Amino acid sequence: MAKGKRKVPGLNGSSMADISFIMLIFFLVTTSMDTDRGLHVRLPNPPDENIEQDPPKIRKRNSLIVNVNMHGQVMVTQGEKAGIEVQISELRQLAKDFIENREDRMDYPEKHAVELPAPFGVQMITDKHVISLQTDRAVAYDIYFQVSNELYGAYNELRDELARRTFGYGYKECNEDQQLAIRQYYKCMISEAEPRSYGPQQ
Amino acid sequence: MPELNTSSLPDLIFSILFFFMIVTSMREVELKVEFKTPAGTELEKLERKSLVSNIYIGKPTREFRAKLGTQSRIQLNDKFADVSHIREYIQDERASLAERDKPFMKVSIKGDKDTQMGIITDVKMELRKAWALSIVYSAAQR
Numbered sequence: 001m002a003k004g005k006r007k008v009p010g011l012n013g014s015s016m017a018d019i020s021f022i023m024l025i026f027f028l029v030t031t032s033m034d035t036d037r038g039l040h041v042r043l044p045n046p047p048d049e050n051i052e053q054d055p056p057k058i059r060k061r062n063s064l065i066v067n068v069n070m071h072g073q074v075m076v077t078q079g080e081k082a083g084i085e086v087q088i089s090e091l092r093q094l095a096k097d098f099i100e101n102r103e104d105r106m107d108y109p110e111k112h113a114v115e116l117p118a119p120f121g122v123q124m125i126t127d128k129h130v131i132s133l134q135t136d137r138a139v140a141y142d143i144y145f146q147v148s149n150e151l152y153g154a155y156n157e158l159r160d161e162l163a164r165r166t167f168g169y170g171y172k173e174c175n176e177d178q179q180l181a182i183r184q185y186y187k188c189m190i191s192e193a194e195p196r197s198y199g200p201q202q
Numbered sequence: 203m204p205e206l207n208t209s210s211l212p213d214l215i216f217s218i219l220f221f222f223m224i225v226t227s228m229r230e231v232e233l234k235v236e237f238k239t240p241a242g243t244e245l246e247k248l249e250r251k252s253l254v255s256n257i258y259i260g261k262p263t264r265e266f267r268a269k270l271g272t273q274s275r276i277q278l279n280d281k282f283a284d285v286s287h288i289r290e291y292i293q294d295e296r297a298s299l300a301e302r303d304k305p306f307m308k309v310s311i312k313g314d315k316d317t318q319m320g321i322i323t324d325v326k327m328e329l330r331k332a333w334a335l336s337i338v339y340s341a342a343q344r
Contacts, residue, residue, distance in 0.1 A: 013212065014208075017215055021215055024215055024222065027219065027226050036248045036254075036340065037245040037247055037341060037342070038245055038248060038339050039244055039245055039246075039338065039339040039341055040246050040308075040337075041337050041338070042335055043329060043330050043334075044335070045335070046331045137319055138319070140315065140316050140317070140319070141314065142316065144322070145240040145242060145315075145339055146240065148339070149242040152244045153243060153244045156244055192326075
């Protein structure tokens with residue numbers, strides 16, 4: 001017997017591919033790529049039931065009321081002006097003009113000098129403006145969502161433009177401190193009133 | 203003709219397998235409502251899924267329709283729920299988070315497009331009362 005000549009038989013690994021194929025197919029089927037996206041919103045603090053609160057007084061020129069009725073029509077009332085019916089697609093530009101008040105118009109929100117973090121320093125901003133969103137209870141969620149999307153979009157666009165003006169790149173590329181400063185420059189002031197029901201409910 | 207050497211095939215398949223194992227996330231609840239989320243443009247990604255609690259709002263699926271009708275319903279975890287259950291649900295969800303994660307808790311509202319705002323508003327009011335103020339309207343990118 002020549003001991004050195006004995007050969008260890010190799011493990012047959014040809015079925016390994018099949019096994020891993022089966023597992024691969026299993027995971028392929030069960031997987032759902034993480035594509036969870038959404039509109040991030042911050043709700044106001046809960047109302048304090050013990051204290052009777054008067055609603056805060058807001059000067060007319062500082063308020064933009066967006067009203068969605070039960071048919072999904074959008075009406076915008078700004079300051080002393082009469083309400084106008086607008087399309088959802090027009091809402092963004094309208095809100096942007098209102099928030100920014102670039103020409104310092106008398107009928108748009110008043111500007112105050114506010115101390116902001118660097119690099120802005122003291123700036124004149126419309127810190128008292130309020131966008132009030134009122135929705136009827138019978139409106140479809142989709143319409144409410146589209147309206148909110150446009151309003152938040154107005155803030156996002158203004159912030160992005162400001163970032164490009166000051167830093168030379170978009171809001172998303174800014175670091176955290178810069179984003180914080182920009183967010184204080186254009187502070188999100190969307191208030192959602194309790195929806196009222198005007199018409200008969202289904 | 204020389205045969206093709208397939209000995210590296212398992213390795214190849216294994217690496218694809220691992221990729222899918224990592225990205226996969228099993229659906230944790232069985233959906234009892236149907237919903238089609240609205241489409242928007244100002245969306246952000248949900249970063250840490252473990253911090254997110256879901257509230258599903260939509261029409262009951264076909265098997266429940268005979269019993270519950272086609273009006274929109276709320277689903278929390280595995281069962282249908284009422285608006286009044288939300289506060290309890292949020293408290294449970296918050297208790298299951300680590301102490302340092304609690305301030306970053308988010309609630310994702312997965313609502314059907316055609317749901318009436320009434321339900322959504324009631325849910326939002328309950329969320330406010332439960333101090334779950336950071337919410338996300340789940341939506342598809344337009």
